[in-house]
Every structure is written in structure tokens, then in C-alpha cells.
Amino acid sequence: MNVIPIELGERSYDIEIESDSLSRVGVSLASLGDASRVVLITDDNVEPLYGEVVSNSIVDRGLDLDVAVIPAGEESKSIEVAYELWNQLLNLKVDRRSIVVALGGGVVGDLSGFVAATYARGIRYFQVPTTLLAQVDSSVGGKTAIDLPQGKNMVGAFHQPCGVLIDPIVLQSLSVEQYRAGLGEVVKYAASLDADFFEMLENNVDSVVKRDPDILARIVARCCQIKANVVSQDERETSGLRALLNYGHTFGHALETVVGYGKLLHGYAVALGSVLAAKLAFRLASRGDERFKEIDQAWIVRQNNLISALGLPTTLQELPSIVGFEPNIAPENLVALTSTDKKAVAGKLNFVLPVGLGKSELVRDVAVEDVLAVFN
């Protein structure tokens, strides 16, 4: 088993990565101690696949178990579903010794984490991510959230899980779209924070696309290690370091909002957002901004090639064929949406932009005209 510790003082926990480990969820929970009751939250896609093996592993350890199944999809990251879950926990007399287990992708993890963060002012939760996106990103680091109609992840809390158990084998069952979406976050880590990792991906595109188990285990572990390093230094995104994990996300959130939540998978939006971030850096470089001098046409092509090779879009023009309708991608509309991103401060446009391969910076107060130009 590969164990990656997240060092956060009394909020420390381990990420355990091992193939065929779903049947060990109960063992991991029991080892946390002092657990009276477990509530497993999952969705109606995941429950038929993995609900039984995980449930059995929990019951086998002598823990009381209840299961709550939510509809699959981004629409469940809503205040209505959170409200249902809070009431269910209350009816089950869930208390501060209970543990919520999130079995599923980013939606299940973010929502369950938020419910656990706020029920009785905070109870423990344990992440069992079943999508690539959740395994490499959203299950680690304690960001929990639900969406508002006009703002993704706008309501949430920092609340670290008490543990994360990752079984890379489950990635074999993902749809090709869900798998590619996860790769969008994988490229994000590589392009913005880890040049060696970027080259490893370039050199193994075929194995990645074929979901070679060994490559997948390496990718998941590498991403978790990068995230662990960042989160342990900047848990609450105050120093600027953790903000770098949002490479591609400010543009990406604007695209998700304009298309409608759930209609464009997050990882696709991040991939496109990464392309747009590079275009913006290139534009600033071409105007003489020394910070971006390494971001030339070759850099852009190199990132585009990797993104394309993994089956992800690199132009806004691909959006209609992906989502099945014509979204309003007028530049003015997209710019307006970028300014409501959580990284926005006093209405200023802030972006994480590349400054080299595997290097990025949080750039404050970008001019609207430059952002508009990127969307054109």
C-alpha cells in the first residue's frame, strides 16, 4: 500500500492508495477509533457498482451503518440535497462520534464533506473517491462545497477528511468522458507545478489512454503527493501557494457556469481553462511582461498537444459538439463570469498563469481587455 500523509497538525490524515482496496474501507474506519456509527453517502451510479463491497466491509467491522443515495450529477451539489442529508443525519441521531463516508466522485465528496462540515458544527468524514478527478484532486485537501445557481462552489467550508482510501482499479469502470475529465486535472498538476510529471505524461500517452493499471497508480500517487505538499503548506489558500492548484479553474468555472452545471464536466472545463490561461500568459508576454517570457508559441502547442492527445478540447469551438447545444460564449459574457470567481478580490480579475513548464503564478489585477482578447 502506498501511504501519503497530509501533515496538518491535529488535522493530519493519510491517503491510502492500493488496488482492490474497497473491501478494506471498514478496516480503515475502525482504525480511526471512537466511531459509533457510519453513514455512507453515495450516488445512484456508484451504489450498484461498489455499494455492497464497501457496506459489507463496514458492517464486518461491527460498525452501525446507514446508507444515503443521492442522484448522480452536479445538480446534487445543491442546498436542497444538503438539506435532505442534514435532516437524514438528524433523524438517524448522528452525533459527533459518527463518521460520514463519501463513496463516489467529486459531487458526492464535495457535498458529503460540506454536510459533515456543518452538521452539528462539524463531524468526521472519510473519502472513498471513485472517479479519476476525485482521486487526484477533490477528495484531498478539505475543500467542501455546494453550488449556488450563479456560482459554483460558492457555499462551502474548509474541513479536512479524517482519511482517504483510493482504489485505482475502480477507474476501469469509468465512462470515457468521466475518465478524460479526470485527466484534465492531471494535466493541470503537470503543466502548472511539475515539469517532470508533464514529460512522463507526454511519454506515456498511449498507456494513459488505455488505462494501464500501473500508469494509473503512478499518476494518482503523483497528483496526491503534489497536492499533499501544497495543502500542508497552505491549507486555507492564504499564502498564494494553494491558489496555484486553481490553474485553469477561473476560466473553467466561467465556462461551466455559462454552459450550465453538469452539462460540461469539470475536467473538460479545466482543460479548456488551461489552454485559455496559456493564451493569456502568451499575450502578456508578447507585450513585454518579463514574468511570462518562457510562454511562447511552442509552450502553448506543447500543452495543447498533450491535452488533445488525452481526448480533451483545446478550443471554445469544440464546446457545442461536447455539450450538444450552442452556449453563449460571447467574450463579454465570459469575462463577467470570471469576476465572480472566489479568487476575485474587489472585482479585480485574478488568474493563475503559467510562467514555464511546471511553473505558475497567481497574477492579480489582469486588464479586462486582455481577458476579452483571449476569448476572441
Next chain:
Amino acid sequence: MNVIPIELGERSYDIEIESDSLSRVGVSLASLGDASRVVLITDDNVEPLYGEVVSNSIVDRGLDLDVAVIPAGEESKSIEVAYELWNQLLNLKVDRRSIVVALGGGVVGDLSGFVAATYARGIRYFQVPTTLLAQVDSSVGGKTAIDLPQGKNMVGAFHQPCGVLIDPIVLQSLSVEQYRAGLGEVVKYAASLDADFFEMLENNVDSVVKRDPDILARIVARCCQIKANVVSQDERETSGLRALLNYGHTFGHALETVVGYGKLLHGYAVALGSVLAAKLAFRLASRGDERFKEIDQAWIVRQNNLISALGLPTTLQELPSIVGFEPNIAPENLVALTSTDKKAVAGKLNFVLPVGLGKSELVRDVAVEDVLAVFN
């Protein structure tokens, strides 16, 4: 000005207590630094009284200000009102440099604090409490919450304010019921944690009832100091110390739930809950439990006398005349409600009980029959 610091590392802040200080809210906010925008949340009782002086003080310091007014009353501590406020903050493009100011009583403070704790995963909020209950208790210590239909404060977060400014002069404008409700929390501090304070209250009942400004300033400061000491040692109620601040609250929450939120003022419920806690301790003492040997009939009478002298109820039989209808105070019903309190662990009944004058303990796993007996 009386300044009481709350020592919590990077989450430290000051409680400033001074008469006629509402016009200085803007000064205190400006001194926090880095504030781009202020959203003042208040209710439709408080806004006509103090909205203008506080708003002017904020605008006078050059800060952008928006005001949100919610309906007065416990019913506003709901997910619906929180949802409205989140959307308002988003529409106002509130960001992580903005500050929410809560001007009002416990409902405004708890709700605003929860909205601030969860909007964009946490922004700053500043408390300007205008009821005695909020000044001595709910505005200090970072407990934020909203209610579920079946559970008061069941959804919330620990989120410390960035400052608290208390003007005791505003207490002169409270209704007699609101004022008495605050005294319920004052007696709680004295009976459970501070024998000298209890005697001071006994010796000054007339001045307290008449709202003598000097006595009020002393009471508010004393309660804040007690709470500051407790919170700085046990911020998240993990060691058992902070739980002592819930003296009277487990019984009290059950009474509030059975009567219906907002129909019985919290402080009245706490006063009655304190009487019931003493009865329970006496019952356990009479069965030979050495922990409660100081809780004799004289102790009970002494606490009852102070509570009565301050105009608060000491028997369940007084409830119908206070709330205007006959609530279902069947003992079985009340016991069931005490077990869903947040202090409950694995269905066990836990209570903070007195062990002497100004001394209390968290007592775990009380037998149902003993709780039933107290309600009879």
C-alpha cells in the same frame, strides 16, 4: 473602553465594551485592515433603531456598504434565509476581503456568522450585538448556526468573528422579555462557573432589574471575560471545558423544540433548563452520588430565588402562560428531544450539572429514568 482579548492564535480578536460606541463601528472595521466592502446584516426590529448610526460610521470611514435586513425572530435562523443571504452576497460580488457585520441579537449573529463561515468557504464577520443575550454569550466564541425543523443549531460552523463591539447602552431599548431572556444566560455563567458573580447578582437584584448602566456594564464584561477564558482554552468544545457553557441548555433546547422555535425565548429556556439540571443533580445526590453532594435543597432554592427575582420561570407549569398555549411537556416527549442535542453521543444522555456554587461538570450517560423523574 474595556477591551477583552480572545486569545486564539491567528484567530485572536478583541471584544470592545463601551457605552455609546455604535458610532465607532466604522473605526473598528477600518482598523482591521484590508477591507474592501462591508455588508451589514440586521433585522427589521434593530434597523430602525441603530441602522443609521452604524451605517454612517462605516461610510464615514470610506468603506463600501450594503445593508441586508431580515425578519426579526428565530424563524430567520433557517436555511431559506441563509440561502437568500448567500445569493445576495454573490450578487454584490462580495469577496474574501469583504466583511459581514452582524448588527442585532443572537439570531442575526448566529445566522450572519454561518453565512460568513460558508460563503466562499469563509469570509470575515464582525459582531455588534444589541441584546443582552448576544452581548454576554452568542456574539463571542465563534459558534454559528441555523436551525433544522427538528433541531436547533443543528447546522453550523465554528468560525470566529474578527471583532466584537458591545454598546451596553442599547440594552435600555430592549423589551422586558428580551432583557429577561439575556439574564437567563447571565445566571447560567454565575451558577455554573463563578460563585463570586452569583453573589454579586444576588446582592444587586434591584439594580439589575432596573437596568442600572454601571451594573449592566459590569455584568456584560464579567460574562465576556468568563467566556473568553473558556473559549481560549477549548475553542471547539473538545476538552469538555467549553461544554460547561451549555449549563441549562440540553433541557433548554428540548423545551424550545417542543414549544416551537421563537415561541419561547432562548434565555427563558436556559433558565428553566438550569432549574431542571439542578433537580437532576439533586436526585443523583440523594442516591448517593458523591459528585453532587453540595447540591442540596438549599442550593436549589438559592438558584430558584435568583432566577425568580430576575423575572424568569422556575417551573414547567409556568410555560403555558409565557407562550400562550399548552405545549406537549409530557416527560417522554421531552426526554426524546434531549437525546438529539449536539452533546449527545451515541444516543446517551449527557448533561452539564452543578456540583457546587459556580462549579459544574459534564456528566455522561445519565439514565433515562432519572431524566424522566426530573420532568415529572
